[in-house]
Amino acid sequence: MDNILFLAFLVLLLVPLRNADTKFSQEFEVLGDLENLDVEENGEDEFEFLELPSWKSDRGNKVLVNVDAFGAVGNGISDDTQAFVDAWKKACSTPKSVFLVPERRHYLVNATRFKGPCADKLIIQIEGTIVAPEEPKSWDPKNPRIWLVYSNLTKVLFQGGGIIDGSGSKWWAASCKKNKSNPCKGAPTALTIDLSSAISVKGLTIQNSQQMHFVISRSDSVRVTDVKVSAPEDSPNTDGIHITGSTNVILQNCKIGTGDDCVSIVNGSSNIKMKTIYCGPGHGISIGSLGQNNSTGIVEKVVLDNAFLRGSTNGLRIKTWQGGSGYVRAVRYQNVMMQDVSNPIIIDQFYCDSPTSCQNQTSAVAISQIMYQNISGTSRSQRAMKFACSDTVPCTYIVLNNINLQSEDGTVETYCNSAAGFGYGYVQPSAECLSSSDKDTISKPEKEAEYLIHTEL
Numbered sequence: 330m331d332n333i334l335f336l337a338f339l340v341l342l343l344v345p346l347r348n349a350d351t352k353f354s355q356e357f358e359v360l361g362d363l364e365n366l367d368v369e370e371n372g373e374d375e376f377e378f379l380e381l382p383s384w385k386s387d388r389g390n391k392v393l394v395n396v397d398a399f400g401a402v403g404n405g406i407s408d409d410t411q412a413f414v415d416a417w418k419k420a421c422s423t424p425k426s427v428f429l430v431p432e433r434r435h436y437l438v439n440a441t442r443f444k445g446p447c448a449d450k451l452i453i454q455i456e457g458t459i460v461a462p463e464e465p466k467s468w469d470p471k472n473p474r475i476w477l478v479y480s481n482l483t484k485v486l487f488q489g490g491g492i493i494d495g496s497g498s499k500w501w502a503a504s505c506k507k508n509k510s511n512p513c514k515g516a517p518t519a520l521t522i523d524l525s526s527a528i529s530v531k532g533l534t535i536q537n538s539q540q541m542h543f544v545i546s547r548s549d550s551v552r553v554t555d556v557k558v559s560a561p562e563d564s565p566n567t568d569g570i571h572i573t574g575s576t577n578v579i580l581q582n583c584k585i586g587t588g589d590d591c592v593s594i595v596n597g598s599s600n601i602k603m604k605t606i607y608c609g610p611g612h613g614i615s616i617g618s619l620g621q622n623n624s625t626g627i628v629e630k631v632v633l634d635n636a637f638l639r640g641s642t643n644g645l646r647i648k649t650w651q652g653g654s655g656y657v658r659a660v661r662y663q664n665v666m667m668q669d670v671s672n673p674i675i676i677d678q679f680y681c682d683s684p685t686s687c688q689n690q691t692s693a694v695a696i697s698q699i700m701y702q703n704i705s706g707t708s709r710s711q712r713a714m715k716f717a718c719s720d721t722v723p724c725t726y727i728v729l730n731n732i733n734l735q736s737e738d739g740t741v742e743t744y745c746n747s748a749a750g751f752g753y754g755y756v757q758p759s760a761e762c763l764s765s766s767d768k769d770t771i772s773k774p775e776k777e778a779e780y781l782i783h784t785e786l
């Protein structure tokens with residue numbers, strides 16, 4: 330690896346000057362760990378069922394369970410909930426079945442829980458559109474925060490070119506973020522996969538959710554490929570893909586544009602890999618928020634490789650509330666292009682998404698070992714990099730390599746508060762403030778680009 334060679338060269342160069350410097354060797358070690366951080370993709374056997382020929386070509390071997398055969402009308406007006414529930418009973422209890430939502434139709438379905446465990450080799454084939462009733466006032470009061478929930482499933486494949494549409498516009502208008510005289514209460518998540526493992530979701534479009542679009546909770550081994558999420562830029566809290574309490578999740582080739590985070594990764598999540606992600610509009614690719622109401626938040630081993638963010642309010646963001654505990658560590662962001670992003674690189678340990686202001690506290694979610702590598706593009710604000718860390722729990726081992734962020738008028742800067750780390754290779758704007766453990770410092774752009782590690786490393 331080029332970087333390793335480059336580092337080895339640097340070590341040769343610098344070691345004579347500082348062989349007694351343990352800080353340096355620690356940094357070198359952390360750097361090695363971050364360079365090698367990878368999220369293991371699960372053994373193929375777990376996803377062996379994906380290698381089957383398509384459900385159409387291999388129909389002889391499968392049991393087709395078409396919602397139409399259970400009385401679904403698919404005209405967007407009749408309530409097809411019961412047909413879906415009945416079809417699910419059949420599909421879930423029958424080995425090798427395909428739960429089919431046929432194409433070119435609109436199925437109106439209320440809040441529903443599709444529960445497992447199911448018989449082997451279930452495929453959920455969504456070709457048509459599933460729509461939610463649009464009126465919040467008549468939403469099922471027993472299920473105020475969910476629409477379609479799939480739980481307790483193992484080895485299930487969701488696929489098809491279909492659409493899951495939350496019909497969210499009346500929910501957005503009723504949000505307290507839209508109108509302060511509205512009460513602040515949560516709205517349903519369009520699609521949830523809960524308490525499940527070895528799940529693959531391919532090709533679906535999830536749009537106009539009432540609130541979050543796609544939540545992966547308490548699950549292990551989930552692959553999301555070629556999924557599209559879309560909602561208007563001004564729709565409140567409409568996160569794209571939200572990962573909570575889950576491990577070994579891979580998001581690949583997803584295109585997300587919403588009114589909140591494109592991706593949010595929260596407590597209890599580790600080994601998360603995101604590869605080829607398009608984000609915008611939206612609030613960026615986020616870890617957090619964590620630590621709200623003095624809670625413990627733990628997220629580790631996250632890799633983002635190859636992303637394009639356009640017109641989002643944040644780029645790569647880690648956000649934590651004052652008063653939390655736990656940690657975020659071992660994160661690598663690499664090969665990211667930004668275009669017109671307001672805060673391209675941001676760590677915000679003073680996050681406060683609340684109508685009342687938040688007090689600073691002594692405890693905080695600790696942030697450490699965060700690497701940014703090959704990140705370039707344009708910033709809408711002057712502060713292209715912001716590391717706003719807790720005064721009492723500083724961020725450590727923030728590593729920057731090959732960063733080139735510019736703004737329209739050319740002046741960009743880095744803000745640091747209680748943030749420590751280092752940069753190597755080209756880093757623009759300069760990240761010098763990471764090596765002075767000071768509070769509230771700003772690195773202004775330098776006339777000459779930095780090609781070497783700073784000596785105060």
Ligand SMILES: *[C@@H]1O[C@H](CO)[C@@H](O)[C@H](O)[C@H]1NC(C)=O
Nearest residue numbers: 408439440462463467468469
């Ligand atoms: C289901 O949806 C229909 C159509 O929007 C609605 O009339 C009905 O009240 C809903 N039922 C529940 C339990 O939400």
Ligand SMILES: *[C@@H]1O[C@H](CO)[C@@H](O)[C@H](O)[C@H]1NC(C)=O
Nearest residue numbers: 444445446447480481482524
């Ligand atoms: C999940 O399925 C298992 C059987 O595989 C069952 O024992 C368990 O109660 C189910 N859990 C939930 C939350 O439904």
Ligand SMILES: *[C@@H]1O[C@H](CO)[C@@H](O)[C@H](O)[C@H]1NC(C)=O
Nearest residue numbers: 502503507508509510511512
């Ligand atoms: C906000 O909601 C109140 C009460 O529902 C309503 O009277 C007012 O017109 C709304 N304001 C806007 C800007 O929509």
Ligand SMILES: *[C@@H]1O[C@H](CO)[C@@H](O)[C@H](O)[C@H]1NC(C)=O
Nearest residue numbers: 574596597598624625626627
């Ligand atoms: C955080 O995640 C862990 C592990 O999944 C869980 O046990 C704990 O309850 C979660 N804490 C909060 C505040 O949600």
Ligand SMILES: *[C@@H]1O[C@H](CO)[C@@H](O)[C@H](O)[C@H]1NC(C)=O
Nearest residue numbers: 513619620621622623624683
């Ligand atoms: C934190 O507390 C507030 C107010 O008590 C509540 O509305 C909110 O849902 C809580 N958040 C979490 C993550 O527990």
Ligand SMILES: *[C@@H]1O[C@H](CO)[C@@H](O)[C@H](O)[C@H]1NC(C)=O
Nearest residue numbers: 621622623651652653690691
């Ligand atoms: C969090 O802990 C601090 C310090 O103990 C306390 O002052 C504050 O009220 C707590 N906040 C919440 C939301 O429980």
Ligand SMILES: *[C@@H]1O[C@H](CO)[C@@H](O)[C@H](O)[C@H]1NC(C)=O
Nearest residue numbers: 635636663664665666703704
């Ligand atoms: C840097 O990232 C961009 C994508 O944003 C990619 O096209 C380019 O090949 C990467 N450069 C290196 C040296 O990996």
Ligand SMILES: *[C@@H]1O[C@H](CO)[C@@H](O)[C@H](O)[C@H]1NC(C)=O
Nearest residue numbers: 679687688689718720746768
């Ligand atoms: C919290 O601390 C930060 C960093 O020292 C400071 O910038 C901010 O103004 C403080 N906020 C409050 C509400 O005291």
